[in-house]
Amino acid sequence: MEKIPITRNGYRHLAAELLHLRRVVRPRVLEELQEARLFGIKADNQQYLLARENHSVLLRKIHDLETKLAQCEIFVGRKFTSKVVGFGTWTVVRNLETGETLRFQMVGPYESDVANGRLSILSPVGRSLMGRSEGDEVTVFTPAGERTYQVLEILS
Structure with missing residues (x-):
């Protein structure tokens, strides 16, 4: 399992x-x-x-x-370096099309709640952000269409 x-x-x-x-x-x-x-x-x-x-x-x-x-x-503690998006990190991203800035904590699928800033690592956006560094741009194919995000900040 x-x-x-x-x-x-x-x-x-x-x-x-x-x-x-x-x-x-x-x-x-x-x-x-x-x-x-x-x-x-x-x-x-x-x-x-x-x-x-x-x-x-x-x-x-x-x-x-x-x-x-x-x-x-x-998962207890950090399993990744502090400057890479990983499980449990808070990540600030900007939607490059709309200019909207979003803040997410990367969590598992059972506790995901996007409205409250908790993004599943198994979602399309979450999978694309995992392992990225500050300044990286990510193009995501979501059910609503193609979105491009830039990682602005990674917080522990």
Whole structure:
């Protein structure tokens, strides 16, 4: 099984979400399911059918989080030199077409959130930026079209 890189905070977030689903949400869903069973297990008991569906959705979420956590490998400290874009580094780039300046932290796919400045190293832009130095220009073929970025600054 291939390991997926994740930061310590990202791992803690996933583990906390799993714990919440197991300790808070699952007992509530099971209680709803038991309550709905009191009216009988029939095809016309919509409350039971909805509770059963909610239970199966919850089990899928829990299984998905367990699988993600099993695949994760926490990266602690720097594995790259400080002047090269790598996992965990903060990178400031400029879109050369629009002039827009963006600041990203390079993270794993399970904790990616571009709106909050967390860019996956497996995304098209992330893959292109990995290993680049300050001043390098990168052309990326994204679903929205071709983009050209210049690496302005790399922060640890």
